[in-house]
Amino acid sequence: MCCDICEKNPSFKQDGTYVIFPNVTNLSCRSEFKFFLDKITAVSKPGKKNLLVWGRYTWFSCPEGVLPLANTLHVILTKKLRSPPELADYICEDFDEAIRLASQPPLSDLIETIWVIGGTEVYREAMEHPWCDLIYLTDIMADFDCDVFFPDFDRNIYRKQSRFPGVPHEIQEENGIKFQFQVFKKMC
């Protein structure tokens, strides 16, 4: 299971919170957004699928034209919706129900990776789950007004990898915004 987020420069950290800035990277750093889409849609064998776990607000804030995505099934966490919205596949009332969905037939043989797309509470629960082993985090080296925050996580449990297969480690720049892909791996 992997969590994927964008993060502001930790030097702008306030009160132990990190900032998710909604969709800024979709607009300004298209290569960052492409990297995200490439990761969550990658499967090792034809026919396999990744399960994407979304909070309801994150699902409905997905930019137009992004969905549908190849090789993916989508589960929306919600206590309010009674059926999956258009282009989603499942709804679940809580995170554990989504994990049970992926781990039991008929999906258990089909799902390769569970990707957690956010928002805040979904990330928090995911990072505490025993199956979460990787956090993909993009350090965006710029400052934005934000109203949704990424939960802090224990960097002794999830350790930053200096290199990670398939992840460029150099600082990149697009439209004047510098960013760097990072991967944090859970230590056993």
Ligand SMILES: NC(=O)c1ccc[n+]([C@@H]2O[C@H](COP(=O)([O-])OP(=O)(O)OC[C@H]3O[C@@H](n4cnc5c(N)ncnc54)[C@H](OP(=O)(O)O)[C@@H]3O)[C@@H](O)[C@H]2O)c1
């Ligand atoms: N840039 C990034 O990396 C990034 C990543 C993710 C999100 N975002 C942004 O963050 C914003 C949304 O994040 P958010 O934290 O405000 O909301 P969110 O988690 O996407 O959605 C909140 C809603 O999802 C449901 N939910 C969340 N956690 C749940 C749980 N554990 N169990 C059951 N239901 C759960 C509830 O829906 P009901 O009310 O229906 O029960 C809740 O009201 C959007 O603007 C999005 O674009 C940015």
